[in-house]
Amino acid sequence: MESSVLAFAVDLLDEGADPFFGNLSDRACVGGVTLASVYHAARDVFPHNPRRVVRYLEPGAAYFRPDPAAWRGLRLRPRASAAIGDTDPFALASAEAARRGMKLHAWTVFLHNDRLGFEHPQCAPENAFGDRHLTELCPADPEVREYVRTLVGEHARYGVDAIRAESLHFHGLRHGYHHERYFERLGPIAEALLGLCFCAHCRAAARAVGVPADEVRAQVRREIRACLDDESASPTPLAEIADGALAAYVDASAATVTSLAAEAAEVAEAGGMRLTFMDGGGPGSGWLAGIDLPVLAGTVHGIETLGYAPTAAQVREKVAAFALHGVRPSSLAVILRPMAEDCDSAENLATKIDILRELGVPEVEFYHYGLMRLSSLDRIGAALSHSR
Helix, strand or coil: CEEEEEECHHHHHHHCHHHHHHHHHHHCCCCEEEEEEEECCEEEECCCCCCCCEEEECCCEECCCCCCCCCCCCCCCCEECHHHCCCCHHHHHHHHHHHHCCEEEEEEECCECHHHHHHCHHHCCECCCCCECCCECCCCCHHHHHHHHHHHHHHHHHCCCEEEEECCCCCCCCCCCCCCCCCCCCCHHHHHHHCCCCCHHHHHHHHHCCCCHHHHHHHHHHHHHHHHHCCCCCCCCHHHHCCHHHHHHHHHHHHHHHHHHHHHHHHHHHCCCEEEEEECCCCCCCHHHCCCHHHHHCCCCCEEEECCCCCHHHHHHHHHHHHHCCCCHHHEEEEECCCCCCCCCHHHHHHHHHHHHHHCCCEEEECCHHHCCHHHHHHHHHHHHHHC
8 A cells, every 4th residue: 555644845845855754754654745736825833843833825826846838828827935935845855755765746736726816816716696706716717727737737847656636626615715704694505506606617518518507597596695685584405406407507517627637637647647636525525516526536547535534434434435436445545634633543543544455445645744743653654564
């Protein structure tokens, strides 16, 4: 079973290459590192960082040096984080990983990008009322799709083994933003419907497969407005709404996501890389986000999912659920957390790893290098040694 730890470039730069890679190989005993290449805004606490305890990450920043020639003529383009200065963390990581016989993966957040959404609102998803969700990019937009393909291709020059594609899909309303507020209770139906995109590109994609996109948008407006106007209103059950034209519209959105993932995987393969689709919700949870897991599993080089749970039995259930939805465990990579909430001992973690190996899962990753104590890195090493 292959193993890796997810990390930020700032972990590498703040600690230095020798301590950083030494901790990965000697303490965690993993065979690879999964380094964030583009990431969203965040504020995190770093327990063992030698330079800081709290750090803010810039919205939609890149942690490699974009090649100007690759982006010539494109409006959507990555911008290197100020935190990396004049360095190229991916070049450094690539050289160190190769020297130590480790694999380098790129953890890439594609469409959840505040900076690009605010700078280019015409590329952001548009709800049924015409409001743009500026923390995201719409996967149906041609410029966004070109951005995704170019971004994937940029990783090939670093000898990346696999791109862990996070946020390569639509997002719901509550995806997280600074001081996001909901003072009136909207209810799950209104929230779900407010997350659907009705931009010109999404409506055109729906019409191309015979869906009356404008009628669906009008239907969604009525349902949302009923919930906004009267808290005592009884909205149409989602199961009833998700029939007919609306269901077909969401299916068209899923086709948009699948085709974009296929294009990204094709570019990755041409560059000697794999592309795995990161699915945080698990089977049955991503329909409104355009995630069709069985189809995606046959389109990309693998599916990566969260195995966050306190017991091994719960991890088994999470993985088994994929098989029930037509996704073989042999196509999965599973992320485990070796620290609080999920894990209290090396034995607990080793049992989870044993379950994954028993089910035929080929890759396990651990979240997250900079956000855990060094003792949690030791726990990974002990668990991997125990489970071999």
